[in-house]
Amino acid sequence: MIKLEGVASFAAVVEAGSISEAARRLNLSKSVVSERLAELEKAMGANLLRRTTRRLTLTEDGAAFLERATRILDEVEAATTDVAERRGSLAGPLRISAPVTFGRMHLGPALYPFLARHPELELTLDLDDRRVDAATDSYDAVVRHGPLESSRLVAWQLAPSRRLLVASPGYLAQMGNPATLADLQWHRGIFYANRGAADWRLQGPDGTGIARAAVALRVNNGDMMRDAAEAGVGIALLPTFIVGDAIRRGALAVIDIGLQAEPESIYIAHPEGQRVSARLRAFAECVRAAIGSPPYWDEWAASVVFCS
Structure with a gap:
């Protein structure tokens, strides 16, 4: 029998490029991920990955399976999202990096009621002004201010910034x-x-x-x-x-x-090719709604007196 956890581990290994990195992202031990891959390949009756001392590559069977496996996982995520929305709750881990000042001043006030509504959500908010690598540092997404610096990221604007x-x-x-x-x-x-x-x-x-x-x-x-x-x-x-x-x-x-x-943006970005979870979508929508359009911190702008 093919288990969904094995399919998810396979997709994670392909995305991460190694079993050890996939294990870190999944918060599992390397041995558990390896066992799940072995069970999947046994159930499939085919080798999905070609292992060498330096890297993992997809076999022809693995490439064909990955395309459908990704769709299956997306459908499961969508179904999970639908149930969560029907229940009015979200569950599971979500790891976000954000700048210190924006996080303290604006993310916190937006997210406290959001977390109260979803008590099963496990949010890790890492406030750091350095430019972290979302994929390498295992973040689901990064919130940043300024120009998008990496072509490996898919960004959604949260608000314009003056x-x-x-x-x-x-x-x-x-x-x-x-x-x-x-x-x-x-x-x-x-x-x-x-x-x-x-x-x-x-x-x-x-x-x-x-x-x-x-x-x-x-x-x-x-x-x-x-x-x-x-x-x-x-x-x-x-x-x-x-x-x-x-x-x-x-x-x-x-x-x-x-x-x-020059105008800039406040945006949330996730690694290219990464499946977007219901938790991440809900997080982004919560922050965007809390900021408003135009942003609430610009409400003074209509009456501001410029010093010239």
């Missing part, structure tokens, strides 16, 4: 309000350390301009950049999901020089 030049009213009163791109060179800048160069790339009708400023602070955390700007350290270019509340409170003023940072 970035603005901001500084405290006290800093601008002391140092003056920049009115042009050239004016920024006389100011102190707060820069995101992982982005490399200490400059700001801004766009307008006539193209892209680059403004450089004296470095006051480099740090790899958006919260600290915002706090430093509020404290009067200098000017920062930050997304509105970080500074929206500070602008609304008047702790930060928006600097308008007629140019804007």
Whole structure:
């Protein structure tokens, strides 16, 4: 008899490229995955994988079986999703990586009621600003801000993201309000350390301009950049999901020089070829609905006073 767990293990091994990596992703021992593969091949009466000391490759029978096996697993996942939706609950593990600031400020408040509605869901939310590899690090998906950097990922947009030049009213009163791109060179800048160069790339009708400023602070955390700007350290270019509340409170003023940072996205991405679980779809829909359109952190935008 062919067991579904054996089919799932076979598909996982093909996707991962090795038994050990598949075992890690399935949270099983290597021996258990190997036993399931052996049982499947015995039940099929055919070798599905060609094993060498360095790699696993599909046999002709394995390639033919994989196509149908993937459809079977997708159908089972869809059926499971249907039952879960009928019961109003989701179950099982889900591992997500997200940036520290966005996770703390926006993912948490969105997900706490979601988790309360689905008590059998086992969510691991790993907050880290480094660019992790979703497949290698065994994440179901990554939430990221900015451009999509890997062609091996399939991304869904959660929300558009605007970035603005901001500084405290006290800093601008002391140092003056920049009115042009050239004016920024006389100011102190707060820069995101992982982005490399200490400059700001801004766009307008006539193209892209680059403004450089004296470095006051480099740090790899958006919260600290915002706090430093509020404290009067200098000017920062930050997304509105970080500074929206500070602008609304008047702790930060928006600097308008007629140019804007290139629009970015907040997106969730999963490895290409990976089956998308009901848990992941529900997670993404929950976050997208909580953010709203336009994003709730931009609600101040209609009445914001630009400092120019």
